[in-house]
Amino acid sequence: MRPSDAIKDKHAIIRLIVDKHGFSNPKIYGSVVRGEDHEGSDLDVLVERGAGRCTLITIGRLCEELSEVLGVAVDVKT
Template identity: 40%
Template structure:
């Protein structure tokens, strides 16, 4: 069993502390099912790590790229750390399987 870094624990705590804001932002952009993936989900985040968030988008609510970019910008402001928001369809194939296996519900 590997050790979870203090940075991972701290970043997860930031997400939990701002859950209401996260839910409001996701609702505004028509996003559901938020999952952490990447270094925070794996527990090996460092001081320079960002927060990677995988979401599902409701269809027909505008350009998906603009929506994920807007969510990322707003969440970065809320969390005080860069947040990358992606959907399963926007992930590169080689990243997708790893991201999906790392993903933990928020």
């Protein structure tokens, strides 16, 4: 599945998952924004750090949950 198809109508759930893990303001960037994504592409998400701790573990958990919900690989950057 293309990441651009995976995120259709899922903006609210993405925001909820990002908030749940202590981050905010998710933004999609990369191949999806350029219209160059294809099956097998990952979804690039930029988030802002929240008031809590930002560790590799919390970023990893966020990536994992987003990947499970969307059905595509996800790469998160802060």
